[in-house]
Amino acid sequence: MKTVLITGATSGIGAAAARRFVAGGWRVVATGRRADRLDALAHELGRDALLPLVFDIRDAAARDGAMDGLAGEWAAIDLLLNNAGLALGTAPAQGATLADWTTMIDTNVVALAALTHRLLPGLIARRGAIVNLSSVAATYPYAGGNVYGATKAFVRQLSLGLRADLAGTGVRVTSIEPGMVETEFTAVRTGSRDASDTLYAGAAPMTGEDIAETIWWVATLPPHLNINALELMPVSQSFAGFAVARR
Template identity: 50%
Template sequence: MAQPTVFITGATSGFGLATARHFARQGYALIITGRREERLRTLTDELSEYTSVYHAQMDVRDAQQIQQVITDLPPAFRQIEVLVNNAGLALGASPADQAKLSDWHTMIDTNVTGLVNVTHALLPILKQQTKASIINLASIAANWAYPGSHVYGASKAFVAQFSRNLRSDFAGTGVRVTSLEPGLSESEFSLVRFEGDQGKYNAIYEQANPLQPEDIAEIIGWIAEQPAHININSLEVMPTSQAWDNFKVIKQDKFDIV
């Protein structure tokens, strides 16, 4: 009998990389995907010590490429039991009127369209399993507005609602769906958001004791390992240093904004 397999998007850094390492040590077969071939090869070499690993260079925005990757999977990797929709990004943190339209489009194409592409392509396989998990990486930005979040937060709200809608479609089946919603987390994700500005990156995390990719990977593993009759619908997680602190009254001449 083939090993249960986990399919991870965006596996070359951050949450995806930590998640691949976690599942490898738990004995799952791995399908790791991402846009950076060299990193995929390096990770494959590392994790092959623990388990069977198949890697595929893939851009989640390309539906045809995704379908080809799935078509080309060797038989030993076709029992996909866990899908981790991790690939995503944030670009910019300036007010909406200062944001680049191209950044907005890239976030929508990756965080929304990319997630839809991968999920739709893998549903026929996941539905065949006795127990399957779709774990979608949303964000606290899906639930709480904050300055500079604009399209990023809206895209993650889509992820959260899409997860709930999938959950409704598959109630009573073996397919579980979870929206995982992390708060302040330290990873390459934030360096991308600030266009490689190390100073801005350091300022956010200094003395904040943020979540680490390994923390999120442990939670993803815990969700997937729940008994078949349990579905974790959504899970919001923050470091203890963070709370809901953006709901401030801004004093203006004629009125208050609450």
């Protein structure tokens, strides 16, 4: 039986991925800040199948302590799914708050890199895999995306860099780059459930389950195949257009 560690498993893509991997016969180490959500997920899926770890991914001491506490079969990580991440604010750079920028960088970049570095030796020993959740924002800039898009560009580029460095180890690395997915993402970004409902209304967006199924497909490909990067959008969404400022 294989084991996957999923960060940000309390909702959205992370929770959907936990359900998909347990359904596929894997053990899941699920991390997140909200103990009630993780406890509910463990109760739903079974504590023999899912181990909840409650900590803030940005807290280095808590993160390292949680990893140190893994034992036995739970410590044998075959797949690291770096899913935890967020966007904060939609203002242009000149109107954004530095605190929002720092939180995004600490979560989407620093914590992801630190956890990946921590687990690399074991992943190499087990010829495992890393799946990083990036975004189409890594490729297509848009007004108000500023630092969020930059963090996701880092995730994409780190994935490709890891792929280059890990050649010959048997470790697979994939950057998953979704467009519009209806989760709590927009409500967290804007602080408004109404804003989230308005964005997704009539758009037929992708779901957390759609992305989880894609991750499952990538993870269960034959071990000699690697998906370097995978960009996906709902049919209703396309690339951002050019903007022209007129006098």
